[in-house]
Amino acid sequence: MSAPRKEILAEGIEIWLGDCRDVLPLIGRVDAVVTDPPYGVGIKYGDAYDDRRTDYWDWLREIIDIMRNTAGLVVFTHRVAALKEINTADWVGVRNKPGAFGARVGNSCILPHWEPIFLYGIHAAGVQSNYTPYVITFNPEPAKAGIKGIGREKWGIAFASHPCPKPLGLYQYFIHTFAQNAKLIVDPFMGSGTTGVACVNLGRKFIGIELEPKYFDIARRRITEALQQPDIFIEKPKPVVQESLL
16 A cells, blocks of 8 residues: 555644554654544445454454554444453443444344443543543434435435444534543544544544545545634634645
């Protein structure tokens, strides 16, 4: 794969096309990592990545170590099965989604309506920080009638643009609560740019990393559009006219 490439979209807003294992050591220490890594459920995200890899859990543990070396606070969602594989978190929150629709657990009667939120570095916030419930009820936004994937997450762009999108409001909540004191936030699995849009909407600095060029382009567009939206309460990062490439 070619060397990582950086684009600066605005002052304090940059996105990288490349493998996060190569990019994270380059960006140095940041305040928080907020992300949604591939889930290891057999989805081909594009030419660059297929999460059916046999070493998925070893790969994810390596990524977790790199993320923890990058930021004191790390927040990411995953599927329930990850609880059997990941036991290093300081705490595990819950995203409750009672309105979700999906596949049952194997041949059982169980229809999953929650997923874990893995939290690292929460003790650094101190008891003076705002109280944050760790069970969060946030339903998926149903896709429009006639669109494949009814009942699954979609936001702002066509559902087909990404196989596993997360609601924008959910990631704004993560940043506003778990990362309430973080000024610079990194998403090593930027996907279609939801964390980046959330950071722009909340006036935070952002670094996004994405391996798949197709999603990188979608993220660039969505974050750029968010930067252009007026907000009387939050001072947006200043646009950069000339893209900076590394």
